[in-house]
Amino acid sequence: MLTRTITSAVSVAALVLGCGLPADAQDKSGERSAAAKEYENPGFALNLLQRAHGPDEDAFVAQGELDPLIDPAGGGACASAVCADLMQALRVMAGLDRYPNPHKVALAAFRDQPALLKGRVSNEQLVRLIAFYQSYLGHAKVGVDVVSAPNSGYRTHHRTWAEADGPDLDVSPRKLKVLSYTVTGPTGAVLGRHFVLLKGAAKDHIDVVDPVKPGADRHYVLDFKPGEKEARARLFLNNPPGMPRTGGYVYEVNTVFTVSLLDEGELGKRPAPATASVESVNHLVDETARELKGTNEFLDPRAWRKRTAAFGLPGLDLPAEYGGSGWPAVKMVDVFRRAGWHNLNFRDVVGGAHVRPLLKSTNPDVLAVVRQVARGDGYVAIAITEPEAGTDIPAIKSTARKVEGGYLLNGAKRFNARLDQATHVVLFTQGTAGERGKLSAFVVPINSPGLTVERLQAHGLTGNSYGGLRFKDLKVSDGQLLGKDGEGMGIFFEHFLYWRLMQSAAAIGTGENALDQMAARLKARQAFGGPIGRFTHLQQPIGQYKTELRMAYALAREAAARIDRGDYGKETRALICGIKAEGVEMALRATDAAVRAFGGEGYSTLVDLGDRLRDLNGLRIADGTTDVMRMEVVRQTFGEEFWDMAAGPKK
Structure with missing residues (x-):
């Protein structure tokens, strides 16, 4: 962040704002008119705001107005100010009035992301701040x-x-760029970095809006210098001829953030998420977990999804045409493992989760829900378990009756998660023919008339609610049926193979974290004249369980590769069911050993190991119990007769 020693203070102006866009900026049909298209140009939008900004009206937030709130050791508030100004420009470009009090929103951003008050902002933090302003657009x-x-x-x-090319500094409609440049002082010391909005660009110079004085343009001459290989690797900004030199300060561009306004139909065509690798997604998960630790949002999947939507996390494994990134399963297991390392509840914060069955639909309204999930706005629960039908899925009693224009659904569900958080739920019923095993699946808004949510208390996995549903004469349209009538069982098992694999990867991460804590404990805890790690009987479980979890993870990656090939056959099913059973059990044993190594502290809330045990016990039951998964391994490997001997109908 640019330090205060080279910023100029701007007095706090009145917070009264008025006027917005002309009435003709959008025509009555809802199509963007020629006037509206002019507003989509970032230079035009910034010009409009600059003309409105003055002593009596604040269209922008100036950095000097926020600097007093920032930790003096952390530099200035340029990142916070530039994002508030970015919001204003994006509103104009989207055909909206500018926000009446941008300073109030900037303060709300500090409350939402208190780490901003430290002043030093990473690339990930800036993108997360842009994501916060999304709700004001x-x-x-x-x-x-x-x-x-x-x-x-x-x-x-x-x-x-x-x-060889340098950064892309083109100024395009519906795209606004934030430039970050490193500031080096006369002595060669790096003082921090500064952020500006790109307003216009030519071959050898650029115009920017600087949050230090946003009402006036700032001009820079582009000075490309060679890097290790090519001539345009490094870009410096110089004052134009006739202007005072920078006083020995050197400005070198380090990052270009391109913020694009997306139409509904363009959501699948957006650039790949800024965090386009497993390592960077895991870094984002780490950073978000640190920021939310100790807050009410730490275990809240909806808050996580909203916060990380700008990075593309909610849509990582969803198709690009619906706003996702199309990541394969072999990459997703790595992300789920890292999420679970922090907390098993984080199995719900990355990827599309239970929206994936909706991809079986061709109904535009249903596929719009997929886009909502990819944007971080939607969240889908799934309800198949009933009071008298758990593992015996074909025995569910919920019914679907065909009526004109759709179906009437009746029944009850129990022991279902996510219902309080969900915007939609996938309901499974008997097919209209009533034939055992021929189920049907429907997607239903959670607030549908005739649908009642019931609540239960769970011992673990408390990031989501736990409870059930009742529905009587719930009317759904033909388009809400997923696939065809009677195809629900296949939809369920295909989805749950993928889901069980990802849950297992998360459980493996949960167990690995417990071992990390246990190893640290053995080094630090002193007893009988030395660290307790010298007792080899305490070292043995770490070696055993670490190896077991690594083996489970290797099998998980093998299973993921099979799914990516479209292989949902018996070998794959046996492999994933085995991983679900043994991966969770291994993680439980590892966590139990860690609890015992911590002694009384392990039984307290001073460490999170007790929560990990409860969460893993929940997953031991959820999505297929350990015992049933082991039976399924035998069934898929050695034949149906073993299943029939154990669970088949008695003759």
Whole structure:
């Protein structure tokens, strides 16, 4: 962050704002008119805001107005100010009035993300801040792409620009770019970095809106210098001829953030998420977990999804045409493992989760729900278990009766998660023919008339609610049927093979974290004149369970590769059911050993190991119990007769 020593203070202006866009900015048909298209140009939008900004009206937030709130050791508030100004420009570009009090929103951002008050903002934090402002853009949605300089010290795993070409500084409709440049002082010391909005660009110079003084343009001459290989690898910003020199300060561009306004139909065509690798997604999970630790949002899947939507996390494994990134299962197991390492509840914060069965539909309204989930707005629960039908899925009693224009659904569900958080639920019923095993699946808004949510208390996995449903004469349209009538069992098993695999990867991560805590405990805890780690009987479980969990994870990656090939056959089913059973049990044994190594502390809330045990016990039952999964391994490997001997109908 640019330090206060080289920023100029701007007095706090009145917070009264008025006027917005002309009435003709959008025509009556809802199509963007020629006037509206002009507003989509970032230069035009920023010009409009600059003309409105003045002593009596604040169209922008100036950095100096926020600097007093920032930790003096952390630099200035340029990142926070530039994102507030970005919001205003995006609103204009989207055909909306500018926000009446942007300072109030900037303060709300500090409350939502208190780490901003430290002043030093990473690339991930800036994208997360942009995601926060998403909720102030009405129905407009944005995508964020991050490209860094090859030598940037601020990048983690973002893409770098080609050294032969330099960064893309084109100014395009519906796209607004934030430039970050490193500030080096006369002595060669790096003072931090500064953020500006790109307003216009030519071959050799750019115009920017600087949050230090947003009401006036700032001009820079582009000065490309060679890197290790190519001539345009490094980009410096100089004052134009006739202007005072920068006083020995050096400005080098380190990152370009491209924020794109997306139409509903363009959501699947947006740039790949800024965090386009497993490593960077895991880094984002780590950082978000640290930020939310100790808050009410730590275990809240909806809060996580909303917060990380700009990075594309909710849609990682959803098709690109519906706003996702189309990640294969072999990459997703790595992410679920890392999420579970932090907390098993985080199995619900990445990927589409239970929206995936909706991909069986061709109904645009149903597929719109997939897009909502990818944007972080939607969340889908699934309800198949009933008071008298758990493992025996074909025995469910819920019914579907065909009526004109749709179906009437009647029944009850129990021991279902996510119902309080969900926007939609996938309901399974008997097919209309009533033939055992021929189930049907429907997607239903959670607030549908005739649908009642019931609540139970669970011992673990408390990030989601736990309870059941009752529905009487619940009317659904033909388009809410997923697949065909009677195909629900196949939809269920295909989805749950994938889901069980991902849950197992998360459980493996949960167990690995417990072992990490146990190893640290053995090093730190002193007893009988030395660290307790010298007792080899305490070391043995770490070696055993670490190896077991690694073996389980290797099998999980093998199963993921099978799914990516479209292999849902018996060998794959046996493999995944075995991983679900043994992966969870291994994680439980590892966590139990860690609890015992911590002694009385392990039985307290001073560490999270007790929560891990309860969560893993929940997963031992949920999505297929350990005992049934082991039976399924035998069934798929050695033949149906083994299942029939155990669970088949008695003659």
